[in-house]
Amino acid sequence: MTIRTKLLLVLVLAVVALIVILEIVSKRTILAASLQAEDHVVRLNVQRAVDALAGELDSMDRIAVDWAAWDDTCEFMENRNEDYLRSNLLDDTYTELRLNVMLFFDPTGKLVFGRVRDPKTGRAAAPSPLVLHPLLFRGALLQHGSPTNSISGLLVLPDGPVMVVSRPIVSSDNKGPIRGTLVIGRSLNKDEMKRLSDRMHLWLKVSAREYSSGTDAPELEASFHDVMGPVTVRPLSRHSVSGYVWLPDLFGRPSLELTMTTDRDVYSQGILSVRYIALWIVVIGVIMMGVTVWGANRYVLS
Numbered sequence: 001m002t003i004r005t006k007l008l009l010v011l012v013l014a015v016v017a018l019i020v021i022l023e024i025v026s027k028r029t030i031l032a033a034s035l036q037a038e039d040h041v042v043r044l045n046v047q048r049a050v051d052a053l054a055g056e057l058d059s060m061d062r063i064a065v066d067w068a069a070w071d072d073t074c075e076f077m078e079n080r081n082e083d084y085l086r087s088n089l090l091d092d093t094y095t096e097l098r099l100n101v102m103l104f105f106d107p108t109g110k111l112v113f114g115r116v117r118d119p120k121t122g123r124a125a126a127p128s129p130l131v132l133h134p135l136l137f138r139g140a141l142l143q144h145g146s147p148t149n150s151i152s153g154l155l156v157l158p159d160g161p162v163m164v165v166s167r168p169i170v171s172s173d174n175k176g177p178i179r180g181t182l183v184i185g186r187s188l189n190k191d192e193m194k195r196l197s198d199r200m201h202l203w204l205k206v207s208a209r210e211y212s213s214g215t216d217a218p219e220l221e222a223s224f225h226d227v228m229g230p231v232t233v234r235p236l237s238r239h240s241v242s243g244y245v246w247l248p249d250l251f252g253r254p255s256l257e258l259t260m261t262t263d264r265d266v267y268s269q270g271i272l273s274v275r276y277i278a279l280w281i282v283v284i285g286v287i288m289m290g291v292t293v294w295g296a297n298r299y300v301l302s
Contacts, residue, residue: 015288019285035267038267042231042260049200060186064165069147069174077112101184103115104180105182106179111127114127147170161187161255163188202261204259232245241261
């Protein structure tokens with residue numbers, strides 16, 4: 001092998017090695033940055049989903065105030081006026097308000113009137129003990145220290161997870177005495193989650209752990225934001241990624257898992273960038289190789 005051949009071979013191998021090194025470094029750097037950015041986006045979307053649930057609870061709280069802080073409701077609690085029920089608590093009422101549970105308790109905690117709506121038929125019926133038991137656990141939802149007090153959060157009922165709001169029944173000007181408690185609930189079923197998913201352009205799902213009433217009732221949490229578990233990010237495929245977080249119920253028990261699934265747009269963009277960079281590295285490498293060989297022949301080996 002002549003000196004010319006050896007030199008040209010060394011130059012070619014050097015350029016090829018440079019191309020390979022640049023491609024490996026760029027691929028690792030860009031993909032690592034893409035994965036980090038994707039992780040950040042997924043966590044933000046999970047937080048958006050939690051904020052959306054909090055917004056739904058705020059909306060339900062406004063509904064509860066409209067019904068609980070009302071002179072007509074106070075009058076019903078005092079005289080059990082049947083006209084109040086016939087005029088206000090129709091099957092369409094629960095459908096329009098998207099409520100599955102509506103319960104009226106007197107100051108002693110006795111159920112005065114209550115209805116649970118079947119989401120399949122839209123018909124409302126009296127609540128069963130299986131529904132009342134977790135709602136009345138230790139009377140936590142019935143304890144209001146002031147006329148403007150509010151209790152809201154998540155609970156797991158036998159039929160699945162629900163958002164619950166409790167308000168004291170008072171006069172229209174929000175003054176006592178407290179005549180009882182209004183408890184309303186909205187099921188986090190497939191229809192409700194689809195509505196939230198369509199609004200946020202994300203796929204959302206809430207899964208409940210097996211219901212257990214337990215023996216001890218911790219203090220009520222002011223907001224499930226305060227005790228939200230850590231977010232877990234898990235790629236499902238090259239095209240989708242999910243974020244998971246455990247949410248506590250009203251008693252601080254981790255009872256619900258929120259799942260958010262979205263497209264891997266950031267990661268896909270990183271893959272595309274790597275391919276473009278790899279193509280340009282090869283093109284530039286070929287040009288460098290040609291120029292190096294030409295220069296060696298023209299000025300060194302001639």
